[in-house]
Amino acid sequence: MKRGTHPQDFLALIVGVYAALSPLWTTTTTKAATTMIVLGAITAVLSLIELVRPDLLSIEGLTAAMGVLFFISPWVMSFSDSRGIAWTAWVAGVITVVVGAADLQVTRTHRGGAVPTH
Template identity: 65%
Template sequence: MKEKVHPQDFVALIAGAYAILSPIWTTTESRATTTMIVLGAITVALAIVELVRPDMLPAEGGTALMGVLFIVSPWVMGFADTTPMAWTAWIVGAVTLAVGALDLQTTRTHRAAASH
C-alpha cells in the first residue's frame, strides 16, 4: 500500500538544498562548509526517499534526526563562533526537525487509522 506524499517532505528537500548551497552566500569557514554540505546532502537524500517511497518509516525518523544534527553541529564541529553559518545551521535544523517530527506523526496517524 503506497501512502500519500506529505507536503512537509518538500520542505525538508528545500531545507537540505538550502544547507548545501548556503556556503555560497553565507560567511563561513571550512568545517562549517563541509558540515552543511554533508548534512544537507543527507537531508536531501532522505527527503527524496520519502517522496518516492512515503511508506518507508525510517526515513521520517531520519529527517527529524537530521534536524537535531543540524542544531548541534555548530557546537560539535566548532563553528558556533562563525555566527552567520551557525544561525543557518540552527534555522535549517529547526525547520528540518519540525517537518521530520510532523511527517513521523502524520505517517503514524495514517497507519493507526488504516489498521482499524
C-alpha cells in the same frame, strides 16, 4: 502509503538544498562548509526518498535526527563563532526537527498507529 501524502517532505527538501548550498553565499570556514554540505545533502536525499517511495523505508525519525545534527553542529564542529553559517545551521535544524516530527505524526496516523483521543 501513496506518493504525495507527505507534503512536508518538500520543506525538508528545500531546507536540505538550502543548507547544502549556503556556503556559496555565507562567510564560512572549511569545516563549517563541509558540515553544511554533508548534512544538507543527506537531508535532501532522505526527503526525496520519502517523497518518491514513502512505503520503502520509515525514515521520518531520521529526518528529525538530521535536524538535531544541524542544530548541534555549530558547537560540535566549532563554528558557532561564524554567526552566518551557525544561524543557518540552527534555523535549518529547528525546521527539520519540526518537519520530521510532523512527518512522523502523519505516518503514524495513516498507518493507524495513532492513539485515539477523547
